[in-house]
Amino acid sequence: MEVVHHHSAFLLPPAPAGHRTSLSYALVVLNQRLPRFAPLLWQHANLRLCADGGANRVFDEMPALFPDEEADVIRNRYKPDVIKGDMDSIRSEVMDFYIKLGTKVVDESHDQDTTDLHKCVSFIRDFTSDLDKSRLCILVAGALGGRFDHEIGNINVLCRFKNMRIILISDDCLIHLLPEGKSHEIHILPSVVGPHCGLIPIGMPSKSTTTTGLQWNINGAEMHFGGLISTSNIAKEDIVTVHSDSDLLWTISIKKPQDRLQIVIWDPNDGSENKENLHILITYLPIFPVVGTAISRIFHHGEEDCHSDEPNSPHNNGILVVDSHG
Incomplete structure (x- = not known):
């Protein structure tokens, strides 16, 4: 499949x-x-x-x-x-x-x-x-x-x-279609989406839907309007799997800045923080291009040196933006 x-x-x-x-x-x-x-x-x-x-x-x-x-x-x-x-x-x-x-x-x-x-x-x-x-x-x-x-x-x-x-x-959220007859793997980025989510049959009832990775998983159950639909569910794992015999809508919440951001003051020369464990969050930074550029470089490359050559980068002051839930 x-x-x-x-x-x-x-x-x-x-x-x-x-x-x-x-x-x-x-x-x-x-x-x-x-x-x-x-x-x-x-x-x-x-x-x-x-x-x-x-x-x-x-x-x-x-x-x-x-x-x-x-x-x-x-x-x-x-x-x-x-x-x-x-x-x-x-x-x-x-x-x-x-x-x-x-x-x-x-x-x-x-x-x-x-x-x-x-x-x-x-x-x-x-x-x-x-x-x-x-x-x-x-x-x-x-x-x-x-x-x-x-x-x-x-x-x-x-x-x-x-x-x-x-x-x-x-x-607040995103929605996309999960076409029937396929095995879907939804990769959750907990820094930016979730945990609230839902699976909703669209067009016709689902005779059989099976999921993993949710707080309330579905095991071969039928879903239809007027009966069971999966709303207000919670994504518990980094990967949610879904298989259904009919089309489903997948929806998941998008985190607000106050849910996602905290500022950590960190001296890169101090050595007291384990940089490998810092889950750097960069989703709210396109409004601040210099910050976004500097942090994106670290996020995607996992560089050991957090110094930035951007003149006004917060990294030159030892400031990192990280996931408040990490």
């Missing part, structure tokens, strides 16, 4: 070349509030699309994540490659701004049978070669929260494109 591996590495700063995941990311921004880690998702993506009014969100809200920089500097830096949709939400001045920067605008106002997310996923599918589709993962920012009918429409896109990796993301 095919084993499918699922990761949340996109919530960590990109690894240096040669250490990166085999996945290739595309980002779709919808017309909901940007998650606080939107710059990090942007950094991971090779292709960035705004679904109609998602362009307003990037234009208005991305500068607020960089309060020490000029708004237009940020707007020029975070320029979408494509804006696509029925164009009933994007403001004219936002469209004009990005067109002048070279963004491609695809007006599909004639198509009222599909959502803007569906239109963007279709564009990415057609844009990507068959060779690369097996490595493609689409991150959808602003997919959850707001109107419930919009959320259901976004979940329906997961089912319409069930052979593509698509992850719906908000500030």
Whole structure:
């Protein structure tokens, strides 16, 4: 049976070349509030699309994540490659701004049978070669929260494109599809996600679902609405395995900064700390590029020397950001 591996590495700063995941990311921004880690998702993506009014969100809200920089500097830096949709939400001045920067605008106002997310996923599918589709993962920012009918429409896109990796993301959680008939291994990064999670049958009842790695595992049980579904579960292991005879939605919480961060004052020359046991957390640092660069280097290389050549790096002052639960 095919084993499918699922990761949340996109919530960590990109690894240096040669250490990166085999996945290739595309980002779709919808017309909901940007998650606080939107710059990090942007950094991971090779292709960035705004679904109609998602362009307003990037234009208005991305500068607020960089309060020490000029708004237009940020707007020029975070320029979408494509804006696509029925164009009933994007403001004219936002469209004009990005067109002048070279963004491609695809007006599909004639198509009222599909959502803007569906239109963007279709564009990415057609844009990507068959060779690369097996490595493609689409991150959808602003997919959850707001109107419930919009959320259901976004979940329906997961089912319409069930052979593509698509992850719906908000500030609070992520959701993706676990297609039936495969063995799924979900690799938990406890510094950034969990522990709260759920497995929900979608489209049809599951006659048999089996899991490992959860506080309340399922052992061949049937799941359906009106009966058993697994919500408010807890991820207990670093790997959660799932096998089901029908499609399931997997959801897991994304930790807030106050749940994840603490500052440790550490003298690298003191020798009192075991550096190998420091689980360095770097997910909230795209807003602070110098810090993120310095800590990412250590996280991905496991360097013994914590000194950084970045002039304002906290490592030169012996400050590390680490997992508060580690």
